[in-house]
Amino acid sequence: MSLAPDIWAVVPIKELDSAKQRLSPLLSPPQRRALIEVMMGEVLEAVIGARSLAGVMVVTLDPQATALAQRLGARVVTDGAREGHTGSVTAGMRLLVREGCGGMITLPADIPAATSQEIDLVVATHLPAPSFTISPAHDDLGSNAIICSPPDAVPLRFGDNSYFPHLDAARRSGIEPSVMRQPGIAMDIDHPVDLASFLRLPQSAGTRTRAFLEEAGIPKLLAERGL
Numbered sequence: 001m002s003l004a005p006d007i008w009a010v011v012p013i014k015e016l017d018s019a020k021q022r023l024s025p026l027l028s029p030p031q032r033r034a035l036i037e038v039m040m041g042e043v044l045e046a047v048i049g050a051r052s053l054a055g056v057m058v059v060t061l062d063p064q065a066t067a068l069a070q071r072l073g074a075r076v077v078t079d080g081a082r083e084g085h086t087g088s089v090t091a092g093m094r095l096l097v098r099e100g101c102g103g104m105i106t107l108p109a110d111i112p113a114a115t116s117q118e119i120d121l122v123v124a125t126h127l128p129a130p131s132f133t134i135s136p137a138h139d140d141l142g143s144n145a146i147i148c149s150p151p152d153a154v155p156l157r158f159g160d161n162s163y164f165p166h167l168d169a170a171r172r173s174g175i176e177p178s179v180m181r182q183p184g185i186a187m188d189i190d191h192p193v194d195l196a197s198f199l200r201l202p203q204s205a206g207t208r209t210r211a212f213l214e215e216a217g218i219p220k221l222l223a224e225r226g227l
Contacts, residue, residue, distance in 0.1 A: 006054045006102030007123060007147060009047045012088030013040055013060040013109045026192050026221055038212045040109040041068060047107060048072045049116035052123040059088040085158040096151040103149035111144055112209035113184035113201055123147065125180045132170040133178040136163045138186040138197065145185050196227040
């Protein structure tokens with residue numbers, strides 16, 4: 001197991017009605033909202049089930065995300081929740097620093113194939129502080145899981161092309177980053193092509209997200225578009 005103790009998860013969840021607009025070519029607004037509800041449920045269950053974590057913090061102002069997080073036993077904070085992904089994670093990080101926590105892992109709410117076992121494997125590779133571990137997106141653009149010990153060891157800035165900048169940021173902070181790839185964590189869903197990749201992913205079998213997409217007829221729509 002990891003030598004780095006006391007790692008808290010920080011999961012930012014934006015308000016659901018504005019989520020996943022880049023999927024609008026395939027999904028209606030109610031379908032997009034339903035999809036993020038299913039995905040965030042699977043992600044939160046995976047994070048809550050990870051045995052290597054000291055706790056889970058959800059940064060959100062969305063009432064449904066709040067209710068779900070509280071029902072699963074996560075801590076909900078609202079500071080930074082309307083400041084984008086980076087602002088939400090930074091607000092959570094600052095709170096963990098103030099409380100003296102040893103480390104932070106942050107993951108998005110749109111990686112529904114991620115499992116508790118994958119999260120535990122990433123944590124298990126994390127080195128003693130000061131340290132930085134990253135599990136990138138499948139396209140080596142996004143930063144789908146990041147562990148920092150202490151929580152503010154490396155300045156974080158998320159976006160469509162954050163993986164290599166985060167490696168550089170760690171090195172500028174005097175830390176050689178560790179990279180740990182996991183197929184479920186890697187598969188985030190932002191664009192229609194991501195839906196096609198998710199449906200081809202063996203780890204998607206049995207997920208509620210896959211069942212939702214199949215019931216919505218998404219495989220047929222993707223095939224019609226050559227995806």
